[in-house]
Amino acid sequence: MNRIDQLFQNKQKDILSIYFPAGYPKLEDTLPTLQLLQDKGVDLVEIGIPFSDPLADGPVIQTAAKQALDNGMTLQILFDQLKDARKSITMPLILMGYWNTVYKFGVDAFLAECQKVGIDGVILPDLPLEEYQEEYKAKFEAAGVHNVLLVTPQTTDKRLVTIEKAASGFLYMVSTASTTGGALQASKEREDYFKKIAALDIPSLIGFGIHDKVSFQHAASFSNGAIIGTAFIKALEKGNAAEFLESLQ
Amino acid sequence: MKIKVCGLKHSKNIKELTQLPIDYAGFIFYPKSPRYVGEEFDAAIPALFSKSTRKVGVFVNEELDVLLAKGKKYKLDAMQLHGGESAEYCRKVKEAGFEVIKAFQMNDSFQFESLEKYGNVCDFFLFDTKTENYGGSGRKFNWELLENYKGSIPFFLSGGIGAQDAEQIKQLSHDKLYALDLNSGFELQPAKKNADQLEIFLNKLELNTMNKDKYAVDERGYYGEFGGAYIPELLRKNVDELQENYLKILASEQFKKDYARLLDNYVGRPTPLTKAGNLSKRYGTNIYLKREDLTHTGAHKINNTIGQILLAKYMGKKRIIAETGAGQHGVATATVCALFGLECIVYMGALDVERQAPNVARMKMLGAKVVPAISGNQTLKDATNEAIRDWIANPESFYLIGSVVGPHPYPDLVTRLQSIISKEIREQLEKETGNPNPNYVIACVGGGSNAAGAFYHYLNEKDVNLVAVEASGLGVESGETAATITIGDIGFIHGSKTMLMQDDDGQITEPYSISAGLDYPGVGPLHAHLAVSGRAQFLSATDEEALNAAKVLAESEGIIPALESSHALAVLEKMQFKKDDVVVINLSGRGDKDMETYMKKFN
Numbered sequence: 010m011n012r013i014d015q016l017f018q019n020k021q022k023d024i025l026s027i028y029f030p031a032g033y034p035k036l037e038d039t040l041p042t043l044q045l046l047q048d049k050g051v052d053l054v055e056i057g058i059p060f061s062d063p064l065a066d067g068p069v070i071q072t073a074a075k076q077a078l079d080n081g082m083t084l085q086i087l088f089d090q091l092k093d094a095r096k097s098i099t100m101p102l103i104l105m106g107y108w109n110t111v112y113k114f115g116v117d118a119f120l121a122e123c124q125k126v127g128i129d130g131v132i133l134p135d136l137p138l139e140e141y142q143e144e145y146k147a148k149f150e151a152a153g154v155h156n157v158l159l160v161t162p163q164t165t166d167k168r169l170v171t172i173e174k175a176a177s178g179f180l181y182m183v184s185t186a187s188t189t190g191g192a193l194q195a196s197k198e199r200e201d202y203f204k205k206i207a208a209l210d211i212p213s214l215i216g217f218g219i220h221d222k223v224s225f226q227h228a229a230s231f232s233n234g235a236i237i238g239t240a241f242i243k244a245l246e247k248g249n250a251a252e253f254l255e256s257l258q
Numbered sequence: 259m260k261i262k263v264c265g266l267k268h269s270k271n272i273k274e275l276t277q278l279p280i281d282y283a284g285f286i287f288y289p290k291s292p293r294y295v296g297e298e299f300d301a302a303i304p305a306l307f308s309k310s311t312r313k314v315g316v317f318v319n320e321e322l323d324v325l326l327a328k329g330k331k332y333k334l335d336a337m338q339l340h341g342g343e344s345a346e347y348c349r350k351v352k353e354a355g356f357e358v359i360k361a362f363q364m365n366d367s368f369q370f371e372s373l374e375k376y377g378n379v380c381d382f383f384l385f386d387t388k389t390e391n392y393g394g395s396g397r398k399f400n401w402e403l404l405e406n407y408k409g410s411i412p413f414f415l416s417g418g419i420g421a422q423d424a425e426q427i428k429q430l431s432h433d434k435l436y437a438l439d440l441n442s443g444f445e446l447q448p449a450k451k452n453a454d455q456l457e458i459f460l461n462k463l464e465l466n467t468m469n470k471d472k473y474a475v476d477e478r479g480y481y482g483e484f485g486g487a488y489i490p491e492l493l494r495k496n497v498d499e500l501q502e503n504y505l506k507i508l509a510s511e512q513f514k515k516d517y518a519r520l521l522d523n524y525v526g527r528p529t530p531l532t533k534a535g536n537l538s539k540r541y542g543t544n545i546y547l548k549r550e551d552l553t554h555t556g557a558h559k560i561n562n563t564i565g566q567i568l569l570a571k572y573m574g575k576k577r578i579i580a581e582t583g584a585g586q587h588g589v590a591t592a593t594v595c596a597l598f599g600l601e602c603i604v605y606m607g608a609l610d611v612e613r614q615a616p617n618v619a620r621m622k623m624l625g626a627k628v629v630p631a632i633s634g635n636q637t638l639k640d641a642t643n644e645a646i647r648d649w650i651a652n653p654e655s656f657y658l659i660g661s662v663v664g665p666h667p668y669p670d671l672v673t674r675l676q677s678i679i680s681k682e683i684r685e686q687l688e689k690e691t692g693n694p695n696p697n698y699v700i701a702c703v704g705g706g707s708n709a710a711g712a713f714y715h716y717l718n719e720k721d722v723n724l725v726a727v728e729a730s731g732l733g734v735e736s737g738e739t740a741a742t743i744t745i746g747d748i749g750f751i752h753g754s755k756t757m758l759m760q761d762d763d764g765q766i767t768e769p770y771s772i773s774a775g776l777d778y779p780g781v782g783p784l785h786a787h788l789a790v791s792g793r794a795q796f797l798s799a800t801d802e803e804a805l806n807a808a809k810v811l812a813e814s815e816g817i818i819p820a821l822e823s824s825h826a827l828a829v830l831e832k833m834q835f836k837k838d839d840v841v842v843i844n845l846s847g848r849g850d851k852d853m854e855t856y857m858k859k860f861n
Contacts, residue, residue: 061765062639062751064646065490071633083763108488109750113764134490135750139478143309163495163653170355183492187651 012101012129013155013178016052017212017233024234025050025225025257026214027241028105030057030073031090032082034245039090042245043098049254051100053214055132055236058084058106065134067190069239073246084114091126098127103157105132116145120152130155130178138175150177157181160213162202173209180213182206182232190239193218195227203231222257260437261460262414264316264338265293265394267449272306274453278460282437283307284338287328288318291394292448293441304332310477314338314359318392322347326354338384340392349379357381359414363388364399370407380411382436387417396442398423404432412436412506419443421455424462433510473717473784473793479666480755482791484783487665489753492650496657497753499573501667507572508565508674520564521678524597525554527561531686531842536814543835546696547817547845548683548712557820557847558676558708559590559660565675566658567594575656577601581645583610583638583704584774584822585617586847587660592626602626605644607637610774617851635768638778642752661705662782665753669710669782676711683842684715696840698833700725702825703796704740704776706785708846713794723795725833726785727825729771730798740769741798742781743789751780757789772801772855773821775847799828805859807831808849820847821855 264284582588
C-alpha cells in the first residue's frame, strides 16, 4: 500500500508535514535532514525540487531554491541522493516542484526514478488538472505515485467537485490567498472554508502560513493536519532545525 | 457563434457528424419526445464525439437524482432544463458540477424580468418557441423579441431554425447570442440528422473557416501544441474569470465603441504606413514602415493597454498590476491607469530600474508605483514572476500583461488587441498599391506582441511571407543571446507551454540582448506554433547589426527607431528581395529611450 494512504489510515489527526528544498543549505544535506525529520516524529515530508522560477513561492523559499541551485542541485542528483533512503526512512515522501523540471526530465524517466527510490506522491502546482488527467494520470497511477492536488479559498464549488473526484492521497488545502510564507489570519470565512474542505471524502492537510505550534494546532483542528515549509527553512538556515521541530511537539 | 445539434440518438448518424464543428451535442432524456434516446441508450454513443464537443442532456421536470445519475452514466458536461425547473433546482444541478442551460419558451407576452432569479444559477439560457409540449414544434418565434433581453447571461437561440435561415442569422447582432440550437430543421426523420445539409448551412454561416483556422487559439488556449494555462490552482479562479469574459467583452458594442474612440483620439490611430523611399532604393525593393513609433507613449504597447484597461473596467477591477522590461509597457500601463483613475503597480527588475531610469521617472510622474523585483536575475522574467505573485496574493486585482505570453487567454487577448496593426496595414496597402497583401511582413520578437499584431490578419494568407526577428545578442553561439526559437526547446514559462531557453535540468536561463524589450527567455505560444509549423520564418539579428540598422534608418529616412524595431530592420541586409516586392516592416517604437545606447555606440 502507498505509504501516504497507510499514514492516513493509521492517523487521522495532527499529522505534521514538513517541506524543505533538496540540496539546502548544503548540497549533501537532503538525507541528513530527512533523518532528522523522521527522528523528531514528523509524519510526512515534501522534498522541494529547486526551480529557477518558483511562481507560487514567497521570498524565503525562492532564496532557498536559488541557493540549492547554486549548490549544484539537480533532479538527477536528488534521485541519486535518495537511492538508499528507504534503508532507513519509513515516512511517506513527496516530491514537490514545478512542471518544467519534471517535463524536461521526462515523465516516464521521472516516474521510474520515483518508483525506484520510493516516492509516494508528487505535488506539481502548475500542472493543470485537465492536462494531467488526459495525458499523465494513467502513468502516475501505474507507478503508484499520488498526484496531490491543491485547493484554495478561491476554488469555486463547481471546481471543487471536479478536484474531489480527481484527487488522490490527500488534498493540499492552501490556507490563504498568498504565496508561501505569508501570515495566516483567523476569520470566520477562513474557518468555513476549512470546514467545507474537511467535510469532503478525502483527507486534507492545511499549508501556507503555518509556522509554529499555535498555528499548527489551530490548522490541525480543522483538518487531518498541517504543512510547515518556510518556518522550517528559516530554522535550517539558522542551524536550529532540531529545536524548531521539538518546539512543535 | 457556437453550434449545438440537438436530438441525437443513433451511432451511425453521429459518426457522420463528428467532422463538423459542433460545439454542443444534445441528447434528449424526456420520454415523451419523439427524439427520446430511450431506456437502453448506450453510454458509448455520446462519447463518439471528441472532447471538444460538450455533451448536453435535455430533461423536462426530471427528478434530480435521476438527472444526476444520467449525467454520471453518460458523462454529460451540461444539462438543458426544458421544463418548469425552479432556480433552486438549477442551482443544485450547477453545484453538482454541470453547466446549466435553462430553456424558456418565447411568445409575445414573455416577461424577460422573470429570468432575473435564474441569473446566478445558470450558465446559459435557451430561448425556444412556446408550444404545448416543451419545444420541438419546428416553428420559429419572433426573433425581434430578443431585443427585449438585456440580461448578462449568454443564450442559445432555438426553435425551428432551418437551412434557409443562414442569412437572417448572420444579421443578428445581439451581443449575448452565444449559440444556435439546431434540431428538426436538419432532419431526415426524427433524431436522424442530415449531415450534408448541416455542413452546407454551417459553411454559409462561415463558421467552418473560423473553427478550422489552424493559427487561431483553441478553446483551451492552445496554438497547435503550444499555449494552455499552466498555472497554480491559486490563480485558477482569476484566469477562469478572464477566460469566461474576455471574448464576450471584446465582442460587445460598448467595448468596440470605446476601444475605437480611444485608439482614434487618444493613441493617435491609424498610424501612417510610410513608404521608405531611400531605404527602398538601398535594398532595391519597395519598403513600407508601419509607424507604431508615432503612437502616444511611442510604441505599440499602448494598443494593448487601452484594450485591457477597458476590460478591467468592465470587470469592475480597481487595482492594476503589470510587469515591464524596458519600461515601455510599464509606461503604457501607467498612462491608461492615470486616464481611468485606477491604482497601478508596475514590477520591474531591479537591474532594469537602474538601466531605464527615464521610463521609471515617466511611470512615477503618471502616478504608478514602481516596485523593483529583487528576485532571480532582476530583469523582465523576474518582474513577471513578481507580478504573478502579487496577483496570487491579491486575486481581486487585474493583471495587465504586456505581451502575447502568459496563461490562456492572455496570448489571444493581447494578439487580438494588437491586431489593429495588421488591420490598418491591409487597408493602407490596398489604398496605396491596390493589393492589401504585401510579399513580406517583418517584425521583431521578444515575447512577440508587435509581431503578433502585424501578422494577425495575414496568418491565413499563404502568399504573405511572415518574418520574425529575434535578438541574438552577441551571437546565437555566444551564450549571450535571446534567440529563443533558435536555441530553445519546449518548456513551460509564466503559465504557457512554449519554446524556452533552459538548461538540461529544466532551469530557465537568463537571456541577453542590448535591447531590454527583447531579452525574454520565452516567446509567445503563437510564435512557437508559427515557427514549428513553418508558417513564419524566424531570423535573428545581433546587437551590432541592430545598432547599425538604426543608424541607416536615421540617416536615410530621418526616423530614429527603438532598438527593438532596429532588429527587424537589420534583416534587410540578410534577405533577398525582388524589385516588385512589397515589404512591410513594423516599426514598433521610437528610439528616444535608447539614445544613451546609440550615443555610446556612435559618438
